[in-house]
Amino acid sequence: MRFFLLIALFLIGNYSLYSQGILEQFKKAVEEKEFVEALQYAPEVVLQHVKDNTILMMVADVYMEMELPDSAVSVLSMAMDNDDDLPMLNREYALALSKAGKVNLAISTMNALLKKKKMEKDPENYVALSNIYLQADSVLQAEYNLLIARELDDKNAQVYIGLGDLYFAKKVYELAKDNYEAALATDGKQVTQKSILNAKIKLASSYYRLGNMEMDQQLSNEYFRRSLNTWNEITKADPKNATAFYEQGKIFFLASKFMEAGASFNRYAILRPEGWQGRWYASQAWYTAKKYDSALVHLEAVRTKIDTITEKANAMLAHSYFEAKKFKESIALYKSIPGLNQTDYERMGYAAFFSKDTVTAIDAFYKSINGVEKKCNTAFRFANLLQSMKKYDEAISIFRKRIADCEDSNSVKARYFIGSCFYLSQKYDSALISLKEYLALDGNSISGRVYIGNTYNAMKKSDSARLYLSVGVELAQQSLAQNPGNPSIIKESEQAFEAICRISLEGKDAQSVIKYGKAWLEINDKSALPHVYLGFAYQTIGDKDNACKAYSEALKRDPKNSAAQKNKSALNCP
Numbered sequence: 001m002r003f004f005l006l007i008a009l010f011l012i013g014n015y016s017l018y019s020q021g022i023l024e025q026f027k028k029a030v031e032e033k034e035f036v037e038a039l040q041y042a043p044e045v046v047l048q049h050v051k052d053n054t055i056l057m058m059v060a061d062v063y064m065e066m067e068l069p070d071s072a073v074s075v076l077s078m079a080m081d082n083d084d085d086l087p088m089l090n091r092e093y094a095l096a097l098s099k100a101g102k103v104n105l106a107i108s109t110m111n112a113l114l115k116k117k118k119m120e121k122d123p124e125n126y127v128a129l130s131n132i133y134l135q136a137d138s139v140l141q142a143e144y145n146l147l148i149a150r151e152l153d154d155k156n157a158q159v160y161i162g163l164g165d166l167y168f169a170k171k172v173y174e175l176a177k178d179n180y181e182a183a184l185a186t187d188g189k190q191v192t193q194k195s196i197l198n199a200k201i202k203l204a205s206s207y208y209r210l211g212n213m214e215m216d217q218q219l220s221n222e223y224f225r226r227s228l229n230t231w232n233e234i235t236k237a238d239p240k241n242a243t244a245f246y247e248q249g250k251i252f253f254l255a256s257k258f259m260e261a262g263a264s265f266n267r268y269a270i271l272r273p274e275g276w277q278g279r280w281y282a283s284q285a286w287y288t289a290k291k292y293d294s295a296l297v298h299l300e301a302v303r304t305k306i307d308t309i310t311e312k313a314n315a316m317l318a319h320s321y322f323e324a325k326k327f328k329e330s331i332a333l334y335k336s337i338p339g340l341n342q343t344d345y346e347r348m349g350y351a352a353f354f355s356k357d358t359v360t361a362i363d364a365f366y367k368s369i370n371g372v373e374k375k376c377n378t379a380f381r382f383a384n385l386l387q388s389m390k391k392y393d394e395a396i397s398i399f400r401k402r403i404a405d406c407e408d409s410n411s412v413k414a415r416y417f418i419g420s421c422f423y424l425s426q427k428y429d430s431a432l433i434s435l436k437e438y439l440a441l442d443g444n445s446i447s448g449r450v451y452i453g454n455t456y457n458a459m460k461k462s463d464s465a466r467l468y469l470s471v472g473v474e475l476a477q478q479s480l481a482q483n484p485g486n487p488s489i490i491k492e493s494e495q496a497f498e499a500i501c502r503i504s505l506e507g508k509d510a511q512s513v514i515k516y517g518k519a520w521l522e523i524n525d526k527s528a529l530p531h532v533y534l535g536f537a538y539q540t541i542g543d544k545d546n547a548c549k550a551y552s553e554a555l556k557r558d559p560k561n562s563a564a565q566k567n568k569s570a571l572n573c574p
Contacts, residue, residue: 003497006298009567010196015061016420016491018225020064020356020472022041022044022045023047023048023049023055023093025041026038026041026045026058026059029041030061032240033238033240033241034240035062035065035066035272036066036272036338038062038272039062039063039066039463040065042062045059046059046075046078050078051082051087053079053082053083053086053109054434056075056076056078056079056082057076057079057088057089057092059075059466060072060075060076060079060092060096063075064096065242066272067272067274067275068231069096069097069099069100070100072096072099073093073096073097073100073102073281074490075262076089076092076096077093077296079093079488080093085116085121085309085319087113087122087124088124089107090110090112090113091110091113091124091125091128092105092111093106094109094110094113094128094129094132094325095128095132096135098131098132098135099135102442103135103136104130104251106132106133106135107129107133110125110132110275111129112126113125114129122152122447123148123149123150123152123156123158123159124156124158125146125248126145126146126149127145127146127150127159127161127162129145129378130143130145130146130149130162130165130166131162131165133145134165134166134169137152139166139169139170140215140472142166142169143166146159146162149162150163153184155184156186157183157184157195157196158195158503159481159548160179160180160182160183160186161179161180161183161195161199162207163175163179164177164179164180164183164199164203165178165202165203167179168202168205168206168256168286171209172207173206173210173213174210176202176203176206176401177203177206177207177210180200180203181203181204183196183199183201184196184200184203184395193541197234197237197238197241198243200234201234201241201243201244201247201248202247203230203250204227204230204231204234204247204248204251205227205250207223207224207227207230208223208224208227208251208255210223211223211224211531212226212255215417216544219316223396226250229463230493231244231248233539234247240271242268242272242275242278242373244272244314245264245267245268245271246265246268246272246275246278246281247263247277247280249261249262249264249265249268249281249285249491250265252264252285253284253285255552258285258288258289259289259291260284260286261281261282261285261398262282262285262289262294262437263266264283264504265278265279265282265298266282266294267415268282269282269298273301276301276302276306277306278299279301280298280302280306280309281315282294282295282298282401282404283295283298283299283302283313284300284316285399286318286508287299287316288453289480290323292319292320292323292324293550294322295316295317295318296317296321298318299313299316299317300317302431303317309464311337311399314333314336314337314342315337316544317333317346318330318333318334318337318347319347321351322347322348322350322351325354325407325476327351327352327354327355328351328355330347330348330351330353331348331350331352331355331357331360331523334347334351334364335348336541340367342367342369342371342372342373342375343368343369345364345365345367345368346364346365346375346378348360348364349361349362349364349365349368349378349382352364352370353385356449358385358389361385362382362385364387365378365382365385366382369380369382369398369401374404374405375403376404376405376408376410377402377410378396379405379415380398380402380404380410380414381396381403382400382480383395383396383398383399383414383417384417385536387396387417387421387424392421392422392425393421393450395417395421396418396421396422399414399417399418399421400414400416400418401417403408403415412438412441412442413438415434415435415437415438415441416434416435416438416442416445416447416448416451417431418434419429419433419434419435419437419438419448419451419452419455420451422434422451423451423455423458425437426458428455428459431451431455432452432455432456435448435451435452435455436452440498440534444475444477444479446475446476446489446492446493446495446496446545447470447492447495448563449468449469449471449475450469450472450492450495450496450499452465453465453466453468453469453472453500453503454499456468457499457503457506457519462503462506464505465503466500466507466512469499469503469569470500472496472499472500473493473496473497473500473516473519475496476492476493476496476497476523477493477519479492479493480493488526491522493523494520494523494524494527496530497516497517497519497520497530498520498529498533500512500516500543501513501517501520501530502533503518504516505533505536506535508540510537510538511537511542513533513534513536513537514532514534514537514538517530517531517534517537518530518535520533526557527557528553528555528557528558528561529554531550531551531553531554531564532550532551532552532554532561532563533555534546535547535550535551535554535564535567536567538550539567543572547567547571547573548568548571548573548574551567551568552566552568552570552573556567
């Protein structure tokens, strides 16, 4: 029996030590203002110290700091059951009730306190009651109680803070400023350091708003300077004051300084990971500043936490995923959002395209371009996508819609692509109509003439083909003379030379191949292809030496060129 008693005493002693250790860790976290950490210990601390009002009020403060007023009310109600005669406890309980939305119970709690002996002479009770009325938007009642408080003690800093809060709520920032300054000018014996810091936060905000309202530039700058200096004082005095960063962030946000707002709300989010309203502000600030990687971190956290923002937050997050190149996540979220607009479908289409999900891309692009808003660039790219997928009829339809909807340089280019779609689908008569329409609008186009040349050649009209291609070659030489070394012109020019050499060779016009082949080398002597064509031409007219030389030059530039290898071998070239 004695053995079991010793075990029981040992376990009780150890549990007592464990409980004391939790309490010390809790107090240390509170002292260092690590409220997220303190919150983890709070339930166990309450369980073990349910009769200790000092500790219970400390836990309630943590819950209020972490914006959990319902939990604070629950803890403070335990303290009230222990002893409801403490004025400070009654005030804290009533204020917590007010924050939790239980305004009537908060008011009745304060009225009950004021009926107690000497309590009607304590100005702080009226200040607390005023704060509750302000929370309920009953400004006149709030003002009435503050006037009573000031009559009781016109040197009480808490009274001036209350008046500052009243005028701040009424947006009378000049009077708010005066009362906060008056509160900070007192000896401060009646107020806590936390109340002083909160007064400075509102004072900094008042300065900022006055600066925005002031027409005199010099005075406006002075208010902005004071606001900045006050914010610096606050953050230096209490770098873990979440409220300060929240309010500072709101000011930057309202001033459209979104980078600064995002930085302030980021700091707030570190201190209050579940401060959803602050994180929603952070989301909007970073999103508006086009810092999508930063925005999506907060959007992922907050979008399901505030019912009224879910739809908007999801749309912002889908866009942020897109900008951050998280295309699969973007597509999945867009698919879950009802009533997408044209721009949403546009982004969804690009996300699907980059993810190689062509089925989703095509469906989204169709929805994107078929609306009131003209999506000229997207329509052009979509039509090109359809062409690359060999959906020529669909591509032509989109190009034509774009021509009807938009008037710019790409509307001209669309006619070229319509012609190329007809050509690739072997509808040569239609291709000629579109390509000639294109050339009528862009007469200097080299590639347009190459396509017409190839089209005529496909129709067995080689004379017409060579006529267009010869003009194309001339245009290429003129363009390169004016823009030597231009890569895009060189590319187009080589296409023109290749086409006319090929068609001339097919027509057994070796001299023309030699002529154009040599001219081609003047444009790009590093290419194997003109040498191959020269080899064919010389071989056709029986000039073995020049043919062998041309094939050898081709193989120097492209050792794996099969045509040069085969023909050089057939000629028994050395």
